[in-house]
Amino acid sequence: MAPRTFVIGAGMAGLACAVRLASLGRVVEVLESASHAGGRCRSYFDDNLGRRIDNGNHLLLSGNSATLSYLSEVGAAGLLAGPDRAEFAFFDLERRAGWTIRPTAGRLPWWILAPSRRVPGTRARDYLRAARLAGAGPSQTVAEILDDGGPLYRCFWHPFALAVMNTDPEEASAALLWPVVRETLGRGEAAYRPRIARVGLSESLVDPALAYLSSRGADIGFGRRVRGLERTGDRVTAIDLGDREMAVGEEDSVVLAVPAGVCASLLPNLVVPTEFRAILNVHFRIAGAPPAGPSMVGLVGGMAQWLFCRQDVVSVTVSAADAIEGPPEQIAGRIWAEISQVLGCCGTQTPSFRVVKEKRATFAQTPEQTRRRPPTRTSWRNLVLAGDWTDTGLPATIEGAVRSGTKAAEAVIELSEGP
Ligand SMILES: Cc1cc2nc3c(=O)[nH]c(=O)nc-3n(C[C@H](O)[C@H](O)[C@H](O)COP(=O)(O)OP(=O)(O)OC[C@H]3O[C@@H](n4cnc5c(N)ncnc54)[C@H](O)[C@@H]3O)c2cc1C
Structure with a gap:
């Protein structure tokens, strides 16, 4: 039997790893605990808004080369949207003044x-x-x-x-x-031209990868939470799924592409980042015509930090939002009061909204926590790590997650080719 690679976790890191391996004709089996792929980068239908929304606004830049290669491999290069020229509109909520950074073309x-x-x-x-x-x-x-x-x-x-x-x-x-x-x-x-998912995160970044993997014979299993890794000598020999064990053969490899905390519970001696920061997103569904201004505005001097407009859904992102607590109505009301002056439309009354706070959106990217990022290879011969929190040399972003996944795939190939 051809050697298999078990990829545990179908977030961006796990998907990028699986895609790279499948593109090289490798046998891949993905084990994902949730009922869907995408992890922290996904879309879903929100009943309150009656719209499909992203768990959080995700911005990419045209220089995110690993993400662009991943998308092009799965046939989704056209599924990002953005302007032909970099231009960044900003508004100062405190001083009530706006400006636009307009870079010239060229290096x-x-x-x-x-x-x-x-x-x-x-x-x-x-x-x-x-x-x-x-x-x-x-x-x-x-x-x-x-x-x-x-x-x-x-x-x-x-x-x-x-x-x-x-x-x-x-x-x-x-x-x-x-x-x-x-x-x-x-x-x-x-x-540095801004890029966002044309329809939604799942449609642009996740679903095309799942279709690609299926077309290459990869097995993708949802609802499969890995509860333990059996290790014998310097190898992982079985994956514990709670109700059953999957044997990991002599030639097989395992890629652990789960969040840092889950990884630490499966490999208790591994040093990983232990502090996290939240991201808050508030999505509003507005009535009437969509706002006429730019589709993305950076905000300073208030609680809201970035404003994204996509048809009749206006969303606001607040990074490092751990200190923002309180009833959702209060948070949404405060943010709407800030952004309604920027939108110049839609009235002062807060429209239907959804507040989503991802408490562990990324690890805290302080010097001290950055030193805790582990490398791709582990001390177990057939086990490698992926995830935006591993030592990619980049911040915890989609680009970092994708690079960690391709790096893990390359490590698997190296391992199978021997010294
Ligand atoms: C609100 C928000 C906004 C963001 N904005 C941006 C942005 O603008 N630009 C940007 O580039 N990045 C942004 N990011 C960061 C980006 O989403 C992440 O860096 C990236 O999605 C991380 O991917 P990952 O595969 O490393 O981890 P994850 O997405 O966490 O994937 C891990 C996967 O492992 C699965 N799993 C967990 N435990 C188990 C188990 N025991 N067995 C099997 N499977 C398991 C999980 O269900 C999940 O699918 C944002 C993140 C958030 C939360």
Whole structure:
């Protein structure tokens, strides 16, 4: 029998791993505890709104090369939507003023020389400070490197870093932000055009992968919660599903692509991140014509941080939202009061809404927690790890999760080819 790879967890990391292996003709079996795939990146029908929504707004950038390759492999490259040019609208809720960052095309950022294209009140040389991230030490935070007390930090770097790292820039690792800046902002306008799922996260990022895997004969099992891994010597020899055990043959491999906490319960001696940060999303269904303004607006000076408009659903994201507590009506009411002034439509009365708080949206990307990310390989010969919390060198994002999955697939191939 051909060697099999058991991929445990069908989030973005597990799917990317399974897709890479299936593309190479490998036999893949996916074991997912939930009744659906996608993990923290999924869509569902919300009864309150009478609409399908995403568990949270997910933004990608055109420079997210691993995610784009994954989508192109599964035939879903056209399922992301976004403008032909990078342009970022912002609104200051405190000072009631808006502006738009309008980068010029090309690799060199000539636009920072044009006051009308940059953040109001900033100078061209303020932007060069970002290069200091390249030399950030492992214990330095984003604020230590970028916060000069000026408007560029408040109006761009703070919201950007908070969105990417889901950790307050005062405590977020500067060294971890650098690869994102290098691979997107640092590569010119074509690498940081915003991209969102054309219809929904599941339709664009998850369902095409499931169809691809099925077409290549992969077995995808939902409702299969892995409860234990039996280890003998330096190998995993069986997977415990509670009601039964699956034998892992001599030539088989296991990829554990579950959240950090689940991984720690299955492998108690493994060091993993232990602190997490929440993301809050509030979705509103508005009556009448959709708002006429930009489909994405960065917000500073209030509780709401990013506003996304998709037809008649307007959604707001708040990262590092652990401290936001209280009845959903109160949260939705406060956020609606903030965004109704930006939308310029839809009245002041809060429309139907859904508040979703993902308490463990990502691990806390502080220098201390970042040091706890484990590598792909483990001390068990046929067991490798994947997940946005593993040591990808990138923040915990879709791009990080996908890279961890492809890295895990490459490790499986290497293992099977021997030394
Ligand atoms: C609200 C929110 C907003 C976000 N916004 C963005 C964004 O704008 N841009 C961006 O790039 N990223 C964003 N992210 C982060 C992104 O969603 C994650 O980085 C990515 O989805 C993580 O994928 P993963 O496969 O590593 O983990 P997960 O998605 O957690 O997948 C793990 C899978 O393992 C399964 N599982 C768990 N236990 C078991 C078990 N015992 N047996 C079998 N299966 C098991 C789970 O059900 C799950 O399907 C956001 C996340 C959230 C929550």
